[in-house]
Amino acid sequence: MGEKFxxxxxSGNDDYIxxxxxxxxxxxxxxxxxxxxxGAMEKWNTIFVEIDxxxxxxxxxxxxxxNNGHQS
Numbered sequence: 001m002g003e004k005f006x007x008x009x010x011s012g013n014d015d016y017i018x019x020x021x022x023x024x025x026x027x028x029x030x031x032x033x034x035x036x037x038x039g040a041m042e043k044w045n046t047i048f049v050e051i052d053x054x055x056x057x058x059x060x061x062x063x064x065x066x067n068n069g070h071q072s
């Protein structure tokens with residue numbers, strides 16, 4: 001615990017994609033590489049564990065508050 005990770009080890013320098021976007025009518029081109037910020041970490045294993053919705057019931061929109069897990 002307390003050990004720091006060098007996150008640059010999990011970013012791909014040889015892999016990238018070019019993204020074209022518009023901002024206030026101006027065309028922009030950005031270069032994105034695999035890394036923490038876009039969910040495509042290189043050399044990183046992820047394990048997904050399914051849990052019951054009663055244990056984890058996030059609120060992402062106001063309508064989520066209408067779900068049974070958020071009603072008393």
